[in-house]
Amino acid sequence: MKENILIIGGGAAGMEAAAQLQQMGMNPIIVEKSEALGGHVAQWDRLFPAFHPAKDVVDAMLDRVKDVKTYLNTEVTDIQRTGGGFHAVLSNGETLDAKAVVLATGFDVFKAERKQEYGYGIYNNVMTSVELEKFFRTGKDERINNPKRIGFVHCVGARDVKVCNTYCSKVCCATALKQACEIKEVFPEAEVYTFYMDLRMFGPGYEDLYLKTQKDFDVKCVRGRVCEVSEDMDGKLVIKAEDTLFGKPLRMTLDVLVLMCSMEKDKSIDAIQQKLGVGNNSDGFMQNKDMYLGMNDTAQDGVFVAGACTAPKSLPDTIGEARSVAVQVYNYINKV
């Protein structure tokens, strides 16, 4: 009989791990709390650095898990270790037994309201990167009305002691530049500014994206943080920032301000995580055994982690981890 492997989370990490485990001859079961597989990446229009349609990647992954047993709109409400594995109770009342558990619960987007000085939820024309992506996907957003000047703020809720998130969220730099180019494609006449601390263009093709952003799209990258946002009489946004390369404070009027929100751990898994005995690291993400050879292992035998539940990760990072977790689970089941 094939061994059951419980995978909590049906995003990129969960789907890819399931696909691999199935190929290895095990029986993965995905429990996904939302109404569809795909996770955050399914909400995305195009992917950095090469503007690849997200749908292509998501559809390919969905195709590979079409035979995997999947529970949608379902959460794990209780889980216990039994003699040979785990016994889980689901929110639909069903129970299932599994030899191993893979936590692939991913991340939550930082709530931009928490940085009140950026005015999200207070001023109409402040939006998040997620909302802008939705605009690219659907072409609809009341706030985007032939804007003349658009600004992007990097590191919203990341590298910021004041919101208790000191870590870098890894993907927002490249995403901001990608979105800056895209908005320029839609509104070629608009001026686009990004306000960054450092641009962390670490991956293959990322630096090319950075050069392209400036050369081909004429996006102006300003090194400095935005400190305050207010609204003028006409409902336009007035931002105050500092250009640290010039060593001068600056004020600017914008039509739209986009906040590049960071990743935080999805806390809806906290109760189950606690029952499994998996702790958190200092950034609030799940603690894996170590960051090198034990990146998919936890302090608990038979409990594995993959994807952005342990730290902010890009899509390629996540897929890589999903594949490696499959190997770890296989080795664990076969006592290699």
Add this chain to the structure above:
Amino acid sequence: MNPQIFHPFVLPFVIGMAFVLTYCVVGLLRVIGQLPKDDRKKFWRSLVTPKTAWANVRDLFGDCLFHVKIWKRNPILGYMHTAIAFGWFMIIVIGHVMLFTLKPLEGIEAQGVERMLPNFYYPIFYKFFATETPVFAILMDFFLLMIISGILIAVVKKIHSKIVGVKRVTKFGFADNMIRFALWTIFPFRLIAEKTNIMAFWWIYSIDLCVFMFMLPFTRYMHIPTEALFILLRHAGLKPREPRKGYALAQLYSCPSCGLCIDACPMSVNDSNSGNTSAYFMKKLRNGDKEEAQRIAETCMQCGKCVAVCPVSIESCDIKMSQREAVPYQIHSDHSYLDGYTCTDTSNVSDKKACVLYFAGCMTQLTPKIMRAMKQIMEAAGEKYEFLDKDGGICCGRPMLLSGKRAEAQAMMAKNTELIKASGATKLVLSCPICYKVFKEEYHLEGVEILHHTQYIDALLKQGKLKVGKNDVNYVYHDPCELGRAFGVYDEPREVLENVGHLRKAKSEKELSICCGGSLGSFNLTQKERDEITENSVADLMFNQPDEIVTACPLCLKTFARKSPVAVKDLAEVVAGQLQ
């Protein structure tokens, strides 16, 4: 009269007494000499002004003898202190009365020790507890019992302070421990000496007194004589100007190192930080350890809770500020930008005097919800208003003052004063208590009423200009340090909240409220240490499970929002949400 001049066993006492009296007189002259001229004038005048003179008499008795303020905080400690201080005082007083009534002394059938003493020493070495006059016998026994019970409590406190409700006590060095032992044994030795009438015990008693008095100037017990002077200086309305001179010096010597501020200090939530509390600051500064004193002065958050709980009313926060100002370090500040600011345009307001000038300040600029709420409130109340810093204003000056940079702060304060006066407004409303404190204390804005928005909103409600609905939300109110402890604005915000919802109590309220941890005051607390303070303060506010935390300071708001399990709002936001 006994022909003998005196017995040598009185010598230790006499020498000790002479020493301590000389020390006190020299110290008194030194403190008064160090006062700036205008302060000295103020001091002399206060002594003859009936109001302050009466306050002096009241506090000299109430504070020095009974220590009413300790009773209020902790009745057991209050009794302990009263028992020892007042008991001792009464034994001296009754002893003198007793001898006076027994005159002429020649008539006493002198025997034992008394026979060896001339008149002068009678009040100190007469056998009070072996007297046969019934009234005096009862009184003396009573006060002796009182002192001994006080000492017993002190011994218990030393062994296990938690029994008397104190978590952390001040750690003392050799001298302080030794003089404490000397104090505790004075009365037991005396009792033994009188009862046995053995010369050796009278010697021990006299030497014990000598040790106590010789060590007194170098230990915390110097607070006994100094506090009297401190009370007089305090009532004269002085401010400490230099950390180890004049008025501040009198305060340094008045601190009894009782350590009540250690438990009170928000920083003590982390035990390793309890050494940064005022009790230790005063000790270090007094002992001349300038480096440590400076470090503690810079670590302090200036929340003022130590001052609020201090039984002696030592103004440790002010002394820390004067310590900060005393250390010169270079900063290069460029104030040329100040010229670029022009007066707020109030030309569209016909009656300038009726115009309310609103100053948001830098912190409120970072919390636009408060500014928006204030706008809504002022519009709903039909007020004529103008923003002083709509397009970004000049800092109120408090951060510079907190860094000990008075001259730099004054440049900004002068410009702000000019702008406010030019506007012609008679009412200045502030949303930030940090600004409020500096506007109230350092600005000279005669003819302009300075209000925090809690007071302003409360007044609008009371005048009926503002109508609000009541909801079912349970609020808890956090007193910002610079609004509550600094100015006693406790009732206005609470009354406003009772108008819009239900008020629940925090565990520590009003003058005992715990700093949010975000204070601008501290230079060197780490974020982790601040977070511990914030968590402790939030837990205190959540004591009665409120639905929302309400505060009246943008900095408290931002600090709590990071750690609170429930929504954190400014009072103005809550009111704006309930406008009708």
